[in-house]
Amino acid sequence: MSETSVEPTARSAGESGDQRRPRALAFLRSPRWVIGHVVALVAVIAFANLGVWQLRRLDERRAYNALLTERLSAQPVPLEELDATLAQGEQAVAYRRVTVSGAYDAGGEVLLSTRSRDGVPGHHVLTPLVAASGGTVVVDRGWIPLDWGGQPPVAQAPPPEGEVTVEGVLFPPRQARRSGTLDGDPEPLEFMSDVDLGRYAAVTDGAMYPLYVLAQEQRPGQPGGFPAFGDLPVLDEGNHASYAGQWFIFATVVAVGYPILLWRTWRP
Numbered sequence: 001m002s003e004t005s006v007e008p009t010a011r012s013a014g015e016s017g018d019q020r021r022p023r024a025l026a027f028l029r030s031p032r033w034v035i036g037h038v039v040a041l042v043a044v045i046a047f048a049n050l051g052v053w054q055l056r057r058l059d060e061r062r063a064y065n066a067l068l069t070e071r072l073s074a075q076p077v078p079l080e081e082l083d084a085t086l087a088q089g090e091q092a093v094a095y096r097r098v099t100v101s102g103a104y105d106a107g108g109e110v111l112l113s114t115r116s117r118d119g120v121p122g123h124h125v126l127t128p129l130v131a132a133s134g135g136t137v138v139v140d141r142g143w144i145p146l147d148w149g150g151q152p153p154v155a156q157a158p159p160p161e162g163e164v165t166v167e168g169v170l171f172p173p174r175q176a177r178r179s180g181t182l183d184g185d186p187e188p189l190e191f192m193s194d195v196d197l198g199r200y201a202a203v204t205d206g207a208m209y210p211l212y213v214l215a216q217e218q219r220p221g222q223p224g225g226f227p228a229f230g231d232l233p234v235l236d237e238g239n240h241a242s243y244a245g246q247w248f249i250f251a252t253v254v255a256v257g258y259p260i261l262l263w264r265t266w267r268p
Contacts (some may be wrong), residue, residue: 028262028266033262036258040254040258043250043251043254044251044254044255047247047248047250047251047254048247048248048251050247051244051245051246051247051248051251052244054240054241054243054244054247055240055241055244057238057240058237058238058240058241058244061237061238061240062237065235065236065237067095068095068232068233068235069235071094071095071096071097072095072097072169072232074096074097075097076097076098076099076167077096077097077098077099078098078099078100078133079098079099079100079131079133079137079209079213080131080133082096082098082170086210090172090210090211091172093170093211094170094171094172094211095169095170095171096169096170097167097168097169097216098167098168098169098170098213099165099166099167100129100131100133100137100139100165100166100213101131101132101133101163101164101165101166102129102130102131102132102133102137102163102164103129103130103161103162103163103164104127104128104129104130104139104159104160104164105127105128105129105130105136106127106153106158106159107153108127108128108203108204109125109126109127109128109152109153109154110126110152110189110190110191110192110200111123111124111125111126111152111154111182111190111191111192112124112125112126112140112191112192112193112194112195113182113191113192113193114146115143115230117143117228117231120145120146121145121146122143122144122145122146122148123143123144123146123148123191124140124141124142124143124144124227124230125140125141125142125143125144125152125154125157125227126138126139126140126141126192126195126200126212127139127141127153127159128200128204128208129164129166129213130206131209132163134207135206135207135208135209136204136205136206136207136208136209137208137209137212137213138195138197138200138208138209138212138213139166139168139212139213139215140168140171140195140212140213140214140215140230141157141159141215141218141222141227141229142215142222142226142227142228142229142230143226143227143228143229143230144156144157144226144227144228148226150182151182151190152190152191154227156224156226157222157224157226157227158223159222160218160220160221160222160223164218164219164220165218165219166213166215166217166218167215167216167217167218168213168214168215168216168217169213169214169216169232170211170212170213170214171195171211171212171213171214172210172211173194173195173196173197173198173210173211173212174194174195174196175194175196175198176192176193176194176195176196176199177193177194178191178192178193179191179192179193179196179199188203189202189203195212197210197211197212214230214232215229215230216229216232217229
């Protein structure tokens with residue numbers, strides 16, 4: 001009797017051991033954990049893609065810096081000499097140093113708002129220059145304090161009368177997010193959040209050059225020292241590399257941490 005009673009007990013114990021693991025892993029198929037699997041997978045993919053995106057932004061920034069370094073190191077050329085190059089597109093002449101002569105049209109002045117200088121809020125002054133070679137070029141003459149920015153033209157910083165020669169850098173336009181009056185009305189055009197030459201051309205007579213000039217020198221000079229010439233872009237790589245590293249760390253934390261969580265949950 002003792003032999004017949006021991007054998008079934010041994011089989012039962014063996015079956016219990018064989019079945020323990022499948023039963024213990026059954027929690028992985030529960031709805032709550034299935035949702036967890038999906039969330040973890042999506043998080044890893046999203047974090048990794050954000051890291052790759054930041055690396056692409058870093059490559060773009062390096063290419064931009066290299067282009068500016070190359071073109072800003074060249075000597076300025078008369079604006080009209082770039083006409084053939086401009087036919088290849090705006091980017092072919094962007095960031096080149098140029099000189100342009102003509103007379104300012106103060107009646108078409110617009111404020112670029114708001115722009116700070118050494119932490120002080122203000123505006124940049126955009127003034128059309130009727131070029132001696134023909135057409136109109138918008139010149140960013142530089143920065144003025146915020147409280148000077150009433151209705152343009154700015155009385156405290158008028159442009160020189162007569163013919164002037166401006167040396168500066170060509171920049172492509174950007175669509176303005178906001179424009180109109182400083183009181184918030186759409187018309188007349190008194191300020192823009194960005195240099196939107198399409199918006200500018202609608203209120204200016206004559207053909208307008210498709211890029212604007214950020215002035216760096218002017219002859220004759222600006223009476224009273226204002227507007228103060230605007231600064232050129234800072235050529236650094238930004239925070240793209242560190243942001244990419246952070247996203248890859250987040251992806252690694254989820255990719256490693258979630259399996260550890262599953263193992264600790266399953267462990268007897």
